[in-house]
Amino acid sequence: LSHGAGGCATDQLVKGIFHRAFDNDWLRAGNDQSAFAVPAGCMVMTTDSYVVSPLFFPGGNIGSLAVHGTINDIAMAGACPLYLSAGFIIEEGFPLADLNRIADAMGAASRAAGVPIITGDTKVVERGKADGVFISTSGIGMIRAGLDLRSDAARPGDAVIISGSIGDHGVAVMSKRENLDFDTDIISDCAALHGLVAAMVEVAGSSIRLMRDPTRGGLAATLNEIANASNVGLRIDEETIPIKPEVAAACELLGLDPLNVANEGKLVVLVAPEFANALLAVMRAHPLGAQAALIGHAEDDDHCFVQMATSFGGSRIVDWLWGEQLPRIC
Amino acid sequence: MVSTLASMAEDRVRRLRVRVRGAVQGVGFRPFVYRLARMMQLTGFVLNDSAGVLIEVEGTAVDCFAERVWKEAPPLARVDTVDKLELEPAGDETFEILESVGGRGATRIGADAATCVECRHELNDPDNRFFGYPFVNCTHCGPRFTITRALPYDRGRTSMAAFPMCSACGADYANPESRRFHSEPLACPACGPQLSHPIAEVSARLMNGQIIAIKGVGGFQLFCDARNDTAIDRLRRRKMRDEKPFAIMVPDIETARILARPSRAQEDLLASTAAPIVLIEARDHLSKLIAPGLSRIGLLLAHAPVHHLLFAAFAAEAAGAPAALIATSANPEGEPLVSDNDDAMHRLPGVADLIVTHDRDIAIRADDSVMQVIDGAPSFLRRARGFVPEPVDLGEDGPCVIATGADFKNAICVTRGREAFLSQHIGGLDNVKAIRFQREALEHLCSILDVRPEFAACDLHPDFRSARIAEHLDLPLLPVQHHLAHVAAVAAEHHAGGPVLGLALDGHGYGVDGSSWGGEMLVVNGPRWRRLSSLLPLPAPGAGRVAREPWRMGIAALQAAGRRDLAATLWPGHPGVAQLDAMFSRGLQSADTSSLGRLFDAVAAIAGVRLVQSYEGQAAMELEALVDDPQCLAGGYSLADGLLDFRPLIIHLAERQLGRRKAADLFHGTLISGLADWASLGASQAGTRAIMLGGGCITNRILAEGLSSALRDHGLEPYLPHQIPPNDGGIALGQAAFARHVIKHDCAQNWEHRTCA
Ligand SMILES: [Fe+3]
Numbered sequence A: 001l002s003h004g005a006g007g008c009a010t011d012q013l014v015k016g017i018f019h020r021a022f023d024n025d026w027l028r029a030g031n032d033q034s035a036f037a038v039p040a041g042c043m044v045m046t047t048d049s050y051v052v053s054p055l056f057f058p059g060g061n062i063g064s065l066a067v068h069g070t071i072n073d074i075a076m077a078g079a080c081p082l083y084l085s086a087g088f089i090i091e092e093g094f095p096l097a098d099l100n101r102i103a104d105a106m107g108a109a110s111r112a113a114g115v116p117i118i119t120g121d122t123k124v125v126e127r128g129k130a131d132g133v134f135i136s137t138s139g140i141g142m143i144r145a146g147l148d149l150r151s152d153a154a155r156p157g158d159a160v161i162i163s164g165s166i167g168d169h170g171v172a173v174m175s176k177r178e179n180l181d182f183d184t185d186i187i188s189d190c191a192a193l194h195g196l197v198a199a200m201v202e203v204a205g206s207s208i209r210l211m212r213d214p215t216r217g218g219l220a221a222t223l224n225e226i227a228n229a230s231n232v233g234l235r236i237d238e239e240t241i242p243i244k245p246e247v248a249a250a251c252e253l254l255g256l257d258p259l260n261v262a263n264e265g266k267l268v269v270l271v272a273p274e275f276a277n278a279l280l281a282v283m284r285a286h287p288l289g290a291q292a293a294l295i296g297h298a299e300d301d302d303h304c305f306v307q308m309a310t311s312f313g314g315s316r317i318v319d320w321l322w323g324e325q326l327p328r329i330c
Numbered sequence B: 001m002v003s004t005l006a007s008m009a010e011d012r013v014r015r016l017r018v019r020v021r022g023a024v025q026g027v028g029f030r031p032f033v034y035r036l037a038r039m040m041q042l043t044g045f046v047l048n049d050s051a052g053v054l055i056e057v058e059g060t061a062v063d064c065f066a067e068r069v070w071k072e073a074p075p076l077a078r079v080d081t082v083d084k085l086e087l088e089p090a091g092d093e094t095f096e097i098l099e100s101v102g103g104r105g106a107t108r109i110g111a112d113a114a115t116c117v118e119c120r121h122e123l124n125d126p127d128n129r130f131f132g133y134p135f136v137n138c139t140h141c142g143p144r145f146t147i148t149r150a151l152p153y154d155r156g157r158t159s160m161a162a163f164p165m166c167s168a169c170g171a172d173y174a175n176p177e178s179r180r181f182h183s184e185p186l187a188c189p190a191c192g193p194q195l196s197h198p199i200a201e202v203s204a205r206l207m208n209g210q211i212i213a214i215k216g217v218g219g220f221q222l223f224c225d226a227r228n229d230t231a232i233d234r235l236r237r238r239k240m241r242d243e244k245p246f247a248i249m250v251p252d253i254e255t256a257r258i259l260a261r262p263s264r265a266q267e268d269l270l271a272s273t274a275a276p277i278v279l280i281e282a283r284d285h286l287s288k289l290i291a292p293g294l295s296r297i298g299l300l301l302a303h304a305p306v307h308h309l310l311f312a313a314f315a316a317e318a319a320g321a322p323a324a325l326i327a328t329s330a331n332p333e334g335e336p337l338v339s340d341n342d343d344a345m346h347r348l349p350g351v352a353d354l355i356v357t358h359d360r361d362i363a364i365r366a367d368d369s370v371m372q373v374i375d376g377a378p379s380f381l382r383r384a385r386g387f388v389p390e391p392v393d394l395g396e397d398g399p400c401v402i403a404t405g406a407d408f409k410n411a412i413c414v415t416r417g418r419e420a421f422l423s424q425h426i427g428g429l430d431n432v433k434a435i436r437f438q439r440e441a442l443e444h445l446c447s448i449l450d451v452r453p454e455f456a457a458c459d460l461h462p463d464f465r466s467a468r469i470a471e472h473l474d475l476p477l478l479p480v481q482h483h484l485a486h487v488a489a490v491a492a493e494h495h496a497g498g499p500v501l502g503l504a505l506d507g508h509g510y511g512v513d514g515s516s517w518g519g520e521m522l523v524v525n526g527p528r529w530r531r532l533s534s535l536l537p538l539p540a541p542g543a544g545r546v547a548r549e550p551w552r553m554g555i556a557a558l559q560a561a562g563r564r565d566l567a568a569t570l571w572p573g574h575p576g577v578a579q580l581d582a583m584f585s586r587g588l589q590s591a592d593t594s595s596l597g598r599l600f601d602a603v604a605a606i607a608g609v610r611l612v613q614s615y616e617g618q619a620a621m622e623l624e625a626l627v628d629d630p631q632c633l634a635g636g637y638s639l640a641d642g643l644l645d646f647r648p649l650i651i652h653l654a655e656r657q658l659g660r661r662k663a664a665d666l667f668h669g670t671l672i673s674g675l676a677d678w679a680s681l682g683a684s685q686a687g688t689r690a691i692m693l694g695g696g697c698i699t700n701r702i703l704a705e706g707l708s709s710a711l712r713d714h715g716l717e718p719y720l721p722h723q724i725p726p727n728d729g730g731i732a733l734g735q736a737a738f739a740r741h742v743i744k745h746d747c748a749q750n751w752e753h754r755t756c757a
């Protein structure tokens, strides 16, 4: 892929790739924007930029991640995603074959989710001005009438539920990046969660206080965000947190705390305690929530501490981290 | 000769104003002065005021009086200065103790002190009012810091407020001739606190191998018979404490000598009023469960009346074998010790078979202090009961700064005037109870010092809980690099001005470049500093796991030395080593560390001493315990590019597999030589001969003593910390001291105005 003199041709080529991969009526119309009818009610809109190294990892690539991530951001509001847009910044010299793979993955993810990518843009920049490809996706969706999920809605006593095992995505990406070789392949959990959310909302509706997807910073960061936003403490139990043995082993080898490792197909939900079991049952009935588990509860705490009962019988603070996991013991 | 001249000059009547500063209140200073003045037939008065003790004496031997005030001060007094001013005689006819005047400016609360000889005598005297009373004390001994809530120091502001004195105690309190004159914690069986269980029952249960929690001076402690392996094993399981050494309490020095080989200096420490735990070379006949893998044990003497009573009963039953008790803080491992009765009833039943409590509150908790003797001088491993709140003199005035320390072995520091007050050991800030304790300690310290901090200092580590706490203090905040703080702490204690060289020999600390530091050579000059050099960085594969699993550093050091081929022979069949080996061969990129602590870990793994630690510092401590005669391996280190590189030693140890003892000798000897050569080079670059030695590795006695003597051989002046721990327990002092330099020189660019999230 080149940049500069042949820019126009390249642009056409790139458009060709994406139009083929995402194919739908809006793109076929060839406009610089897409029109659609707006249903009545409350809409949500979100935007996210995707920068991941490596671009291809077990269980997905930057393309599927860009679709799932944005759909999940919409879904976390309890909303049904409708349309996506996608912007690409591509480094000069990026192999066309790779671009095709990414576009195919996006198209497949979008079709499987039933959320079309209806507009987009591409720019090719000089070598060194970008790292392969960056993708920016936006999305809109509709919130079911009467639902109002806000990050400050958690109350003491609420049950904390996670939809499945933690750390899969981060460890998959890292093992690919560091060229690690584990006995069992660890695959990213990258998935669109709006189907699971729809099932949850259907049953538990307004007893759901809030939902979050524990992406960057992992479960630890998400729980701390919830605690701080809602001004509650959270107390979780290490032994109830689902984690795949191979992910646990990899984290141990790499010295990572799985609580700080990213997920791309999991959600955390806080729910009024009396609805916890019903919600768990619904989640477990859905393929993306089969391993859902009740991992703790919210409590009164001015300091908004997230605490975890450890398997050694003690209790430790679960912190969100500033950046990489840095050693702290002197 | 001098005294003859003095007495000749003192024939005529003179009046002298004597100003005494230091820890001179609440320690029986006024009655001492009163008795001395009356004995010397002087008139005048003594009183407490905001600056300390003020005396005016009139008569013919006033100079001699001032000298004796200095020399014969009561045991718990810490006299900093005695200043004299000549006045006109006023013709007083008596000597009086006057009412205290003025605010609380520079007054100090004393540290807790071991039961004095006189009180112990009364404890054992059937005819005495205090016979068998577990709370006997006087102005020469007993609790201070741990029962005091605020200034000024009087009974109403201590946890003795709940116990009105009986008439006998009231008479002692008012009698200047009594050892209990103005003794605030004074109490007797008729009016004071009571123990929940009879001593005889406690003793009998201990004999039966039970684990007993007893409320002591600074918190609850767990006791069990140190000769009973079943009891010790049960205690380890209940506390979930696998191998970390336990301290042993003994009734007296004689018993200490039977169990260990204390030097004169170690005996002095054991018997000091602070009564710390002292690490001493053990004799053979102690249970191997007490300090597995170590050659020294931690001993402390009975120091509270309840301990003396307990040993009196226990030793009688134990007839023959020396009576010794395991004494360890009563808390689930990793959490701060329990000090509150309700808390004890809630948290200790799973650990203790019996909980012995009493009705005097502990106002602020304090663990036992832990010390050793290095180079003939006391050195802290943990500073708490018996020493807090004694200040470190900074040598110059400055603003009130609060420093929040590091995240493990946490202690905070508050400065007031020229004094720096390091809090008691708080512990690891990884649990909410420890964070609450830190908050309590902070508020308590500010309360008993009557200060409001104006500036804050903290560690540079972005994920340190202690740093976040500092951000929330809402004060101008100065983050101080970890190893700079280690060095600044030593420099502050020794008033080392001008450029000094600092060796921070440590575990991990967050470097200004974001990498992991820990074997650093710094030049520090007031608010200016720079990193001159470091140990050669080694890979540290596995973030926080590295410190717990020395095998990681073992293979990493071999990787750095280009000899990973030796891994398979050193650790055959070790799955972790094999995996890391494979990862290195595929080009694993892991963060590097210049830490000396991690080099210790690497050597411990290569020498076969320890692959996985069950407590922090275990590998290095076991390696130290194996040293017999440190020897330097010729060519074992190099100083290429200014970095101190021990890879030749690593290769030698890995290739030869000399056995654990030989490896420990060679490592310590080569390390000492290498560090001394390195420091010598740095000292000439920096233009100084003063070398500050700080960091966790300086708690290694072999290293600290060997390096000090090697530096002296190079014509350099080594300085070790004596008043604070060299490890992270002393780092808050360095943060505070460095912050004061920055403030003084108005180095505004150093300040960060972080806002709260
Ligand atoms: Fe340190």
Ligand SMILES: [Mg+2]
Residues within 6 Å of the ligand: A046, A047, A048, A073
């Ligand atoms: Mg977003």
Ligand SMILES: [Zn+2]
Residues within 6 Å of the ligand: B115, B116, B117, B118, B119, B120, B136, B137, B138, B139, B140, B141, B142
């Ligand atoms: Zn006494």
Ligand SMILES: [Zn+2]
Residues within 6 Å of the ligand: B165, B166, B167, B168, B169, B170, B187, B188, B189, B190, B191, B192
């Ligand atoms: Zn009394």
